[in-house]
Amino acid sequence: MADTILGVGAGVFILALLWVLVLLLCVLLSRASGLARFSGIFVFLAALIVTLVLLFFPRATEVPTPEVEIKIMDKFFIGRYVLLAFLSIFFLGSLFLVLIHHILEPIYAKPLRPN
Incomplete structure (x- = not known):
């Protein structure tokens, strides 16, 4: 159906x-x-x-025709997991660089009285 x-x-x-x-x-x-x-x-x-x-006057029959089961084969299984591993490594590396360069950037205190 x-x-x-x-x-x-x-x-x-x-x-x-x-x-x-x-x-x-x-x-x-x-x-x-x-x-x-x-x-x-x-x-x-x-x-x-x-x-x-x-x-x-319906066009279709009341009893549906039996469906043929379709098996889906994943031929690119290993390549997909290798790609996922590389993307995960690059994501974690870029997250670490964002943490170092933007979030943990030091903020220096300004002097209250100019000398």
Whole structure:
């Protein structure tokens, strides 16, 4: 089931988007005047027909096809750990240099009275 999002298929999101747009359109048409005010009923009925068609005539089968297990092989295993070791050494060395040159830099006291 590679084409699912959060465990549900694309049809659920299509229906949710359809009904959000229909409700928004019905609210907008309810503020209109004249015959346009009652066209919200036709929009609602059209969305109901589209929903029923999508529910009663699904494209996918109800039983999903069995998935083939894919084994992932890490061919660069040793090189990745060597790279991690070098980066760790350089990070600790640069952290030590920052500690010496910036954090532990001496601050000399200024004399209170000039001579």
